[in-house]
Amino acid sequence: MNRRLFIKNTATAGFALHFLGSKFIPDIFSVDDTSKPFFKLSLAQWSLHDAIFSGRLDALDFPKKAKQLGFGAVEYVSQFYNKQAEDATAxxxxxxxLKTQSNSEGVRNVLIMVDGEGALAAADEIERNHAVANHRKWVDAAATLGCHSIRVNLYGGPEHDTAAWKTASADGLTKLCTYAATQKLNVIVENHGGLSSNAALLSDVMQLVNLxxxxxxxxxxxxxxxxxxNGTSSNACINEYDRYKGVTEMMPFAKGVSAxxxxxxxxGNETTIDYLRMxxxxxxxxxxxxxxIEYEGQRLGEEEGIIATRELLMRVAKEIK
Structure with a gap:
């Protein structure tokens, strides 16, 4: 991801810090019925990835931290728990x-974002099947936590052959969804780079799977x-799909949304994304x-960025009632 220099004392930072300083902890939906937005809010764990990777925040304490920040629902990221996932007992x-803590805090577990478990869209069927098998433990974990979904990526396959990519993607997803159905769980795909960020192609895959x-x-x-x-997220983007067209095309199949x-x-407006339009x-x-909420900025600290995103969502929601 692109990193920016951290600059203190901006108007937005001051606004966010006002809420942190006043210990803004209560449920934001408890004000009154007319103030409720049309959606519910959750906090994506990736918003706190710097704190977790640096050791300032234990990934096990994520539900508690989310509640302290005023959230009643959370979205986990598998890579923060890779070490424990290597051993079935651990x-x-x-x-x-995680279930005990989330229950204790009164926080709802919404989904797990699964990364690094193989290419569900690999051209080779054996490789796809291996990826499906790797994802199953996260399906089981999500079901235990009471989540409604796991989020997966559609990586692999020849990027130049869209027809082959769609066929492979549909096969991998169908196999994983068939298993997830036994746990009454959804499998949802994020636009997350490569052909998965071509929303028209991803919509075609959804129709092919038809589950x-x-x-x-x-x-x-x-x-x-x-x-x-063909580099990573730190490299400049040379082919970008229209974000508003993409979200429009993906919404008919949406079981979650990432802000x-x-x-x-x-x-207080996001500088690259028109939240009102979105x-x-x-x-x-x-x-x-x-x-x-998935804050990925650098100018504001993670907690300040999370709160700034929440305030923007809540303000814009009122504007479109």
Whole structure:
């Protein structure tokens, strides 16, 4: 991801810090019925990835931290628990601890974002099947936690052959969804780079799978199809799908929505994403589920960025009632 220099004392930072300083902890939906948005809010664990990777925050304490920040629902990220996931006994203990803490805090577990478990869209069927098998433990974990979904990626396959990619993607998803159905769980795909960020192609995959527990997780910001030198997220994007068109195309299949944010101007608006336009698209689809906040900026600290994103969502939601 692109990193920006951290600059203190901006108007948005001051606004966010006001809430932190006053210990703004109560449930934001408890004010009154007329103040409620059309969606529910959740906090994506990736918003706190710097704190977790640095050791300032234990990944096990994520539900407690989310509650302290005023959230009643959370979205986990598998890579923060990779070490425990290597051992079945340790993994079972981990999931039990997360369930105990989330229940204790009164926090709802919404989904697990699964990364690094193989290419579900691999051209080779053996490789796809291996990826499906790797994902099953996360299906089981999500079911134990009471989540409604796991989020997966559609990596692998020849990027130049869209027909082959769609066929392989549909096969991998169908196999995983068939298993997830036994746990009454959804499998949802995020636009997360490569051909998965081509929303028209991803919509075709959804139609090919045609299963009730298969869906999408539209992310407001992840629409780069190709980066310079075919590099990682730190490389410049040279082929980007229209984000508003993409979210519109993905919403008919959406079982979750990710509100990505990077930075804010002096009035509290996201500098690269028109949140008013995005929320109008989401609302017009009839969606009323969780919108997960996923702050990825650097200018504001993680907690300040999370709060700035929440305030923006709440303000814009009132504007489109």
């Amino acid at each position: 993994f079972k203990k981990l999931i039990g601890e 009730k527990n298969c869906g999408t997780l539209p992310d407001f910001g992840n629409f780069c199809i190709q980066r310079q030198d 990505k944010s990077y930075d804010f101007d002096s009035t 929320l109008k698209i989401v609302k017009s689809s009839g969606y009323t589920g969780h919108i997960g």
